[in-house]
Each structure stands twice: as C-alpha cells, then as structure tokens.
Amino acid sequence: MEGAATAALEARGLVKRYGEREALKGVDFAAQPGELLAVIGPNGAGKTTLLSILAGIVRADEGEVRLPRGEVGWVPQQAALYRRLTVEENLLLFARLEGHDDPRASVEKMLELTALGERRGEIVARLSGGNQQRVNIAIGLLARPVVLLLDEPSAGLDPRQRARLWEFVSALAERGTTVIFSTHDIQEAERYGERLLVLADGESLFDGPPQGLREAVRREAPEAASRDFETAFVAFLHHRGH
Numbered sequence: 001m002e003g004a005a006t007a008a009l010e011a012r013g014l015v016k017r018y019g020e021r022e023a024l025k026g027v028d029f030a031a032q033p034g035e036l037l038a039v040i041g042p043n044g045a046g047k048t049t050l051l052s053i054l055a056g057i058v059r060a061d062e063g064e065v066r067l068p069r070g071e072v073g074w075v076p077q078q079a080a081l082y083r084r085l086t087v088e089e090n091l092l093l094f095a096r097l098e099g100h101d102d103p104r105a106s107v108e109k110m111l112e113l114t115a116l117g118e119r120r121g122e123i124v125a126r127l128s129g130g131n132q133q134r135v136n137i138a139i140g141l142l143a144r145p146v147v148l149l150l151d152e153p154s155a156g157l158d159p160r161q162r163a164r165l166w167e168f169v170s171a172l173a174e175r176g177t178t179v180i181f182s183t184h185d186i187q188e189a190e191r192y193g194e195r196l197l198v199l200a201d202g203e204s205l206f207d208g209p210p211q212g213l214r215e216a217v218r219r220e221a222p223e224a225a226s227r228d229f230e231t232a233f234v235a236f237l238h239h240r241g242h
C-alpha cells in the first residue's frame, strides 16, 4: 500500500489498437513524484500514443491508468500556439482557458519562469523554434500540473537551446513535478532521464536507470559493446527483434 501510495502515476497493461495495428501491446510502468522519466524508442514505437493516453487525450483499448490528484500538463510534439498573437497574448489566452483567478499574474510568473520576459511582445510566428518550444512548455505549465508530459521537447533545438530546456525541466522536477518526456536521442535520454522506458513497436523492452540499460545492451549486444552507445543500442533493439 505504501509503495502504491507514493507513485505519482501508474499504468498497467496498456493496449492501443489502430485497426489491425497495435500501437501499444501491454505496457506497464509507474513514475514517482519528482521523477524525470525518459520514454525512448524509434519512430512508430508508441511514444506519442503512450503520452497521449497519460494526458487523457487518447483512450486505451485495454489496461488502466492511475493518475495523481491534480492536473496533468501536456506539451505536444506540434505546438498548438496562435501564431499571429504575441507570446504574452498566447499565455493570457491559455491562463483564461485554464480558469486562473488572476490570469495576468499567472502570465507574469510564467514569463519569469521560462525567461521569456524579453520576448513577451513578439509575434509567435517570428520566434525561433526554441523560443516557440518554450512558449509551448509555458502553456503546458499553466495547467499547474503535478505531472508534466513532454513529447520530444528538444526536437529541432540547437545545443544551447537544448541545454536551457533541460536546465529548466530539471529544476521543475527538483521542485517535485513528475516529468515524463519522449525522445529518439539515446544520449539525451541517458543524460537527463533518471529512469528510461524503452519502447519498440509497442512493446516495453526495458524500464530502469540508464546504467541498467548500458548493462543490458552490453550483455545482449556484446559484439557492439566497443562501439558508441547509440550503435550498441541499435544492435540491442535488433537482437530483441526490432
């Protein structure tokens, strides 16, 4: 009971079918409060499907999701921003939609948190991809989530923007928000994920700390062990039939 009570979020036996195709084939996992969890896997692995189910946007065909009390924030792969409005106008709109008592104060807080203050008056369409992604995340945070779900948050960002993104996301986790993000990038998953969930073709192949994945890869793909980790990881997926 104790263990179950501390999990921020739990999913058991998730199955999702699109016609004949099984996008998820029975995925289990749990995340603890303040944990930074990476969902990693190749294209079509089921990452977006899993996160969408956790976000409550897509219904699973089988299985259960236990969510924490409180809001789940969702930052989709494709930012849903009003491109012709400014940063501030976008935030204000979403703060109102979320029913904040004092939307303007919430916007100020979010601008500060995401360091977007200088950009507040800029039209979103003219921002760099990295800054648009920050607005996207700020909007996800307006839900005041206890769990934040980020679908490939760093895609399209340059190294400096990536570093800023992770600094910011890590700080959120340190303050107790459970963060679950997806990525194709094994190095990024290893560096920032405290725990990794490896998905391929809808199956969960590994769930544990980065070091454990290194060991599994070494054990199961010894011929690639001397290569870089990404190459060894691809060999590991191949050994598992993917």
Ligand SMILES: Nc1ncnc2c1ncn2[C@@H]1O[C@H](COP(=O)(O)OP(=O)(O)OP(=O)(O)O)[C@@H](O)[C@H]1O
Residues within 6 Å of the ligand: 018, 021, 022, 023, 041, 042, 043, 044, 045, 046, 047, 048, 049, 050, 184
């Ligand atoms: N709305 C949909 N209708 C039909 N099939 C879908 C739908 N959404 C996802 N799928 C299929 O489900 C599988 C998993 O897709 P999903 O988008 O979850 O993968 P992903 O791991 O997020 O991939 P990527 O890395 O390309 O974003 C794929 O085979 C995909 O074609």
Ligand SMILES: [Mg+2]
Residues within 6 Å of the ligand: 047, 048, 049, 077, 151
């Ligand atoms: Mg995806």
